[in-house]
Amino acid sequence: MTMSIPLKSSPSTRSASATSATSKAATSIPHAKALKAAVCIAVTLVIYILPVPDGLTAQGMHMLAIFLGTILGLILQPLPTSAVAIIGLTVAMLTGTMDPKTAAFSGLGSASIWLIVAAFFIAQGFVKTGLGRRIALVFISLLGKSSLGISYGLTAADLLLAPATPSNTARLGGILFPIITSISDVQESTPESDESRRRIGAFLCITANNVNAITSSMFITAMAAGPVVAQLASDSDAPISWGTWALAAIVPGLLCLIVIPALVYLIYPPSVRHVPSAQTDAKAELKSLGRLSVKEWIMLLTFAAMLVLWATGQVTGINATTVAFLGVAVLLVTDIITWKEMAANSSAWSTLIFFGILVGMATPLNELGVTEWAGAFIADSIEGWSWPVVLVLLTVCYFLLHYMFASELAQVVAIYTLFLSVAVAAGAPPMATALLLGCTSGLIGAMTHYASGPSALIYGAGYVKTAEFLRVGLVCGVVTVAIYLTVGLGWWKIIGLW
Incomplete structure (x- = not known):
């Protein structure tokens, strides 16, 4: 009886196979992007040339077509997100649907958007000083047995802050986001690769975002739109007080806060679920860090002042974006962050x-x-x-x-x-x-x-x-x-x- 022994491929054979696979992948990717782009263009053109229905102007119909085409592009992503947005804006200007002197760039001057940009810079300060890592280690030392436990800790923090933080962007971006990135960093989870981001960072980010939406629904003062809702409701003979809204939302809101972290954990789980040694390691590292450094104190006091100003915005009349940039200015003056570091923050500018x-x-x-x-x-x-x-x-x-x-x-x-x-x-x-x-x-x-x-x-x-x-x-x-x-x-x- 003879035995057939499978032959191992030679390095040159494996190299040729890998090259062929890479070549096929490189060819298929542009084809896929071209197909996605064609779908976006086709949808935009079809809506653009449809007869204008009663109640709409031609300009309104064209704006709807371009906007929906842009949104579809953001979903399918034939190009990066910012590139799709720029192309959509360009089409709107070329067709005369948006005036480049007035409407086209009005969104870039939005205070809420600049608040987001400032939040990225504040997060840099937390990371650079090491304060964010220290806070992350505290969270992990208390709740670090599981990724789910950490997410519920962040949920509790968001709920505690929500009634006194009229900007949900400030609450998540300026307060919780630096903690999330620091926890992720401690667990070696970064956006650099799928394997790394899915360790824990992606789970904490998307859970915190959905939790933030829930806390925003629970109090008039938990988001910028809350007071506007109250005013519009009052104008429609349905006045809503702060207490009435809070009482009404407390039961469904708390149920949502219990359900959503567990639901996200089920449908979008982190690869790092149990971290039994994390609490011990975190406590040991906290001990080795010793007392807060001067820069950590500056970062902490700046952060605390920002939190107070955000919470008292309706009394002081100071806008949330102004508070955020005040914090950024302090960080610049004290050399916590530098302009060079801010300029290199591609995430902030891409989001803008x-x-x-x-x-x-x-x-x-x-x-x-x-x-x-x-x-x-x-x-x-x-x-x-x-x-x-x-x-x-x-x-x-x-x-x-x-x-x-x-x-x-x-x-x-x-x-x-x-x-x-x-x-x-x-x-x-x-x-x-x-x-x-x-x-x-x-x-x-x-x-x-x-x-x-x-x-x-x-x-x-x-x-x-x-x-x-x-x-x-x-x-x-x-x-x-x-x-x-x-x-x-x-x-x-x-x-x-x-």
């Missing part, structure tokens, strides 16, 4: 470009009547239905329409009053409706990578890929909205809000 352009492109949709037209179309479609059905459908539509917006505040200003009036006209209780749409205005902040300032910041950090961001954001958003529609409305019935 892509998010600023999107905000600038989204604004004309409201000014040209596109969002009002869409709301009227929805109202006509549900006329004559029972109010519970109308309320559920309007809430779901309100949630899904955020794919067309680049901030919670923009959507609130554009369609909150319209949706509230349609639901009330159908017989829905005014207070419950005003609260449900108000809370949903917070929940929408994590559904896409351009949905809000915190989302743009988390996406810009590079830990989470676009497809992952959209998938987890949609699943978490659907779950949280469902909790508010069921547990929330049930709780509001018990406390007499309807």
Whole structure:
């Protein structure tokens, strides 16, 4: 009997095979990108040349086409995010849809966007001084037995800060994000590779982002859009006090905060789940670090002052972005960070470009009547239905329409009053409706990578890929909205809000 022994391939054979595989991959990648680009162009052209429906102007229709094409490009990514945004803006200017002297670059001057940029620089200060690592080690020493435990620790911190932080971007970007990056750094998890980012950094980032959306829904003062919602509701004869909102949201909100970290852990798990030695190692390293250095003290005091100013913004009248840049200025003067380091922060500047352009492109949709037209179309479609059905459908539509917006505040200003009036006209209780749409205005902040300032910041950090961001954001958003529609409305019935 003879035996057949498989021959090992020679180095030259393996090299040739690898070269062939690389060549095929290199060929397939441009083809895939070209196909994605063709889809984006085709969708834009089809909508652009469609007959203009009643209630819309030609300019509004063209703006809608370019915006949807750009959003599709951000999802499919035939090119990097900032490149897609620049191309979309260029098309809008070339077609005369946006005036380059007025509208085209208006988004780049948004205070909220510059707050995001400042948050990146503040995070640099935490990392460079070592204070972020020290804080991370404290978290790990207390909750470091598991990645899930750490995520719940960050959740508790967000909830504690939310009532006193009117900017959810400042809360996540300026306070929690530096801690997340430092924890990730300790666990050797960086955006440099898939294996590294998925160790723990990606999980903590996307969990914190979805948690931030929940805490934003729980208090009037937890996001910039909250006071606007309260004012619009009051103008519609459904006044909401701070206490009423907090009482209404406490039960569904806490349930969401319990469910979402565990849900993300299930559908987007970190590769490092159990870290049994982390607590011991963290305690040992904290002991070796000794007392805080001078620069750590400066960073800590600057951070504490910023937190106080953010919390008292409604009293002092100091804008959250002003506070953030005050902190950056202190860090520059004290040499905690340098201009050279700021200039090299590509994540900050990329986020400024892509998010600023999107905000600038989204604004004309409201000014040209596109969002009002869409709301009227929805109202006509549900006329004559029972109010519970109308309320559920309007809430779901309100949630899904955020794919067309680049901030919670923009959507609130554009369609909150319209949706509230349609639901009330159908017989829905005014207070419950005003609260449900108000809370949903917070929940929408994590559904896409351009949905809000915190989302743009988390996406810009590079830990989470676009497809992952959209998938987890949609699943978490659907779950949280469902909790508010069921547990929330049930709780509001018990406390007499309807």
